[in-house]
Amino acid sequence: MSTGLSLSGVGKDFRVRGRTVRALDGIDLVAAPGDFVCVVGASGSGKSTLLSLVAGLIPPTSGEIQLHGRPVTGPGPDRGLVPQAGTLYPWRTVERNVAFGLELLPLDRAERARRVSWYLAETGLAGLRKSLPRQLSGGQQQRVAIARALACEPEVLLLDEPFGALDVQTKEDMQVLVRQVWQDTGTTVLMVTHDVEEAVFLGQRVIVLACDPGRIAAEIPVELAEERGLDVKRSAGFLELRASVEDLVRAYHAQVR
Known part of the structure; x- marks a missing residue:
């Protein structure tokens, strides 16, 4: 193959x-x-x-x-897609935006939490996990979009x-x-x-x-x-x-x- x-x-x-x-x-x-x-x-x-x-x-x-x-x-x-506009969900916090795709996968709660924490740390967002998208800069919003795409480990x-x-x-x-x-x-x-x-x-x-x-x-x-x-x-x-x-x-x- x-x-x-x-x-x-x-x-x-x-x-x-x-x-x-x-x-x-x-x-x-x-x-x-x-x-x-x-x-x-x-x-x-x-x-x-x-x-x-x-x-x-x-x-x-x-x-x-x-x-x-x-x-x-x-x-x-x-396959994980990050568009030019990150299209975050405005009512979800940073950590819940990153977790969105994981909620559609057959993963237990502990594995979801582990992935969210790891990718937040990897993209420099650990201190912003409770923030809403409107509280973030453009660069921070794109970091969230990248972390969200990567959290599903495509x-x-x-x-x-x-x-x-x-x-x-x-x-x-x-x-x-x-x-x-x-x-x-x-x-x-x-x-x-x-x-x-x-x-x-x-x-x-x-x-x-x-x-x-x-x-x-x-x-x-x-x-x-x-x-x-x-x-x-x-x-x-x-x-x-x-x-x-x-x-x-x-x-x-x-x-x-």
Whole structure:
């Protein structure tokens, strides 16, 4: 049986004003267990559609998506999704937001409490467990969303531009957090972002999507040290790689303008 996440010949069509529009075409992508893969592309390249397909929120028009050899046919606890807006439940405290998915799993109370406490500590939220979402900053709310997704211990964590609405300082703090959590848990991560610098800092590989329809134009390995602090963003290797990916995104976007 194959392991990890695999997309084979995946395409997605939508009906728009009476005509069929192909959003994604011929997507072949593999993420082995423990991989951190970032997908970048211009607006309209199908980044969020790709994550929705992997999450099982929408079905592919063509091709197949598998996780550990099993077809993905709908949402499931083996995949955790963190959208750009964390969509917390405003009437639930931080700890009860994190516990939400666990309430749907066959776990005893002690195991639920253990997971909530561990992921609150892992994401730096232990002191805010009794707070309501309205009492939190934007970065803290996204920490809760990440902890909630991870508490179910999914095989794949899906991140859909989760830091796009945050200020620069908070975004960088969250980037460091996500890499640390990934290293601590070993969870496979598939992230889409429009921020090339973010993709190069976080990922082991960067996938560049071309537009109209969305398709894989390039796959670039990130040959930087696994242990990365923010200072790596000032290194010559990082700056060169970021510029190369930015040039690719710009070139494939220009082809369809």
